[in-house]
Amino acid sequence: MKNILLSALLIALLSCKSRFNIVDRPIDFNDQRQDLTLEYLSDRYGLEQDSPKITPRMIVLHWTDIPTLEQSFKAFEGATLPNSREGISSAGALNVSSQFMIDRDGTVYRLMPEDVMARHVIGLNHAAIGVENIGSEKMPLTKSQLKANVELIRYLAKKYPIEYLIGHYEYTNFVGHPLWLEKDDSYRTVKVDPGEDFMNAVRKRTKDLNFKPNPPNK
Template sequence: MLALITSVLAAAVPQPTIVQKPIPFPRARKEQMAAYARRHYGIDSYRLRDPKVIVQHYTVTSTFQQTYNTFAPNRPDPELKELPGTCAHYVIDRDGTIYQLVPRSIMCRHTVGLNYTSFGIEHVGMSDGDVMGNQRQLAASLRLTRWLRCRYGIETKNVIGHNENRSSPFHKENVERLRTQTHGDFTRATMQRYRARMLDC
């Protein structure tokens, strides 16, 4: 019954225009994602099943292409030195264009502790203020987030900023040294303003 209600609600929320710009995600990268999921979450799969969280980020780049060029090569990330390389499901450009880089059915490495159950949305910009002050980008972000939230039955409170990852009830990390790891993008104060602007399904 809940699945039917979710399906009806999702159908009422239009999908925003999304430009497909896939990064390479061949078998080797999927196998590395599965190995990462085993180490960090005890899950023997690269598949993203039953997502419960949407995580907002900013790129610390000035163009979409720079962001794409960061995620496309499958290289160990400079911070944690692990494979597969980092990525996000979506990137929203400064003009409001929404790009999809990775299928929603595949885990992406974008947030320690939540990759197993979350979609990652990156925003081209250098700070929370850059994104929140850009009306076209913010409007596109809210449209995409609402569509994903309604399609998958994700609660508003589980739309979070990267900086809020440790306080999520879904945060899970088997590697002890990473249990307190976070980033500064999209703080709780920013996300309170963001969540206040989200529409219901």
């Protein structure tokens, strides 16, 4: 009986462990998007590369400010910025994107390879993995999303030399840091995502990963 109980417990633990799953749903990364990514790396960061590969050292959490997964995916899918993004179009035609997107129910979608540059955070894209969560200030992120973010962060921290975990609203703390490469001192946007409460909850649950603290806000 004891062996049966131990076997059942082991099966239950393995079952729980395997529940975290990544669904691949790639956006279009065609030749145009690759060329625009290489152009962005060169123009914004002074990095001349033959491929858009990055070495991830940071995870940046976002919310989409778009209410559904389908609308969010559509916003990222094309290679070039839509006309509605005039505020950032001066910094290049490459469309915004992220490596991951997490739906309201906690489903994790991988939109592009984890080690390929996505445009999601000023100054830091060359070293950052972006995680977009379906939500906004009016539609706060869910408990399922919190759990999924924590599991994704743990997965990524095992694969890459991740040093920092930040919310999008914290990106300007890195101005002047060695990771900050944006050339244009006037190119900044004000961000509040994914919310301080959500970041505090994520940090509490990933404290054991011992990420470096953010540089002080100047």
